Amino acid sequence: MPRNRTLRLFGSVMSYLLLAVILLVVCFPILWMLLASFKTQVQIQSPEHLFLFTPTGKNYAAVFQNYDFLKPILNSFIVAAGSTLIGLVIGLPASYAVSRYRMGTLGALILMIRFLPGITFLIPWFTIFSRIGLIDTYTALILSHLLINLPFIIWLMVPFFDAMPKELEESARVDGCYTVESFRRITLPLASPGAITGGLLAFVFSWNNFVFSMVLCGGRTKTLPLAVFNFVSYALIDWGALMAASVVITLPVLAIAFLTQRYIIQGLTAGAVKG
């Protein structure tokens, strides 16, 4: 018996060791970004300072002073918040209708958008938006980001409304309450956990978006991913500042991810599992 127990202990130690290795691989690049953001250019370039170094805050100061990151942060925030809010205002009633009135075709149509390459829309949007003078405006960016946010919110909220009990709404309806009223006063408050998470995730997708900004942005509305990317075009890359900028853009995303993790897993794997 003791031999068997030793064997089992060995097995479980090995599993946790394996788990630790997997986690290290998964987290490492993000940790590396964080570490490098506190190193000087010299420390980044020398192998003696891989893990042991005196941290410096200079990179973060440079990001805001030399490279003026406040404006792109503000731009990204306006575009992400704007497209998320509009996405919720349009998406919540639509997903409610798709769920309650079984409008499967419309639901499927909107989901299909998720699978179209973003670049499909760049040429038409660019030509149309330049003709009506919308290039380098928040309007164009918010509209383009809605293409990601709206299908996502609908994708997440239709199953959410499906799973919600209908009795409360129905009894309100029997009492003579209009659908708009019962939706606003009963359904929406009950759906708010899902709506808030959906909104936060939509915010992340918009915040992360790079491809639409490349074409629709100009000097006035440059978003964060574009500002980070522009670092690379300098002849000598200021690695420390680049990593600090990357941390600045990634940190809010990671915070939101931790807050909403359960729903992200659900959202990312939605439709994959029957049941």
Next chain:
Amino acid sequence: MKTGRMRGGTPPAAVLETMQANDWIEKHVRTLFTLPALVFVVVMVAFPLGYTVVLSLRDWNLTTGSAPRWVWLGNYASLFADARFWAAMGRTLAFSFGAVAIETVLGVAVALFLNREMRGKNLTKTLFLLPMVATPVAVGMVWLLIFEPTIGLANHMLGLLHVDPQPWLTSRKTALVSLMLVDVWQWTPIIMLVTLAGLAILPRDPYDSARIDGAGPVQILRRITLPLVMPTVLVGILIRLIDALKTYDIIYSTTQGGPGESTETLNILGYVLGFSYFRMGLGAALIVLFVLTVTAVSLLVLALKNNVDRRVGW
């Protein structure tokens, strides 16, 4: 004030009007709830798609400033005759199928490993989200640093293992494979999470009878677990494959399709044709072909999934 007016007698015209308006809204609530979304889809999706198809039949070069003219299938013909197009197509397919194949093997393996009572399982699932949600451009930047040939960590580690340093993203030979590595790091988690969700809902009965029949763990894995979880894994593969074909941020932010054209996928080539050469018609034609490719691959995987579903009786 309002309640005073409501009391007794016939309601005044203003109130009647709101009541009628409310009734009208109630009658058309389905339409009203979906109309804004529908308008968005028509204006921002359907119309641009149609526009792209029409544009793909025209020659329109923004740099010359000449008016667009109809060339019908001319753009498609020149793409089919262009080696650069076929090379980009080959790269797109190689990158996607290669990366997703590795992600599937690793993701299913890790899911099988985690599918047991274990401390820290939830923390693991949370941390697995990191690569997927982190801003792609930032992820690209940190891999650019890790892969940097002289100061990067990748070559430093190889040095410790007495392996020659590699050029990674800076050589035509290794750039695409390096990008596949990044994709594998970024997206293996989703296959893992989908598989784990599928494993959680497997029926117990086949396992009980297999154990009574004296089947070993390897046999149970091969004969029961893998076939039963396969439909779920295939949906994960489908989602992943579509997204892999569309990969843009990581490639453009690290190599912009280079060195040379060695990491130029269809996505990147479409961007280059449209916004570096300003050949709008040609770019539109490429995008139409690209969307068709994505659709074809999706249908292929769906057919495969239906086949598997039928075999396991879903």
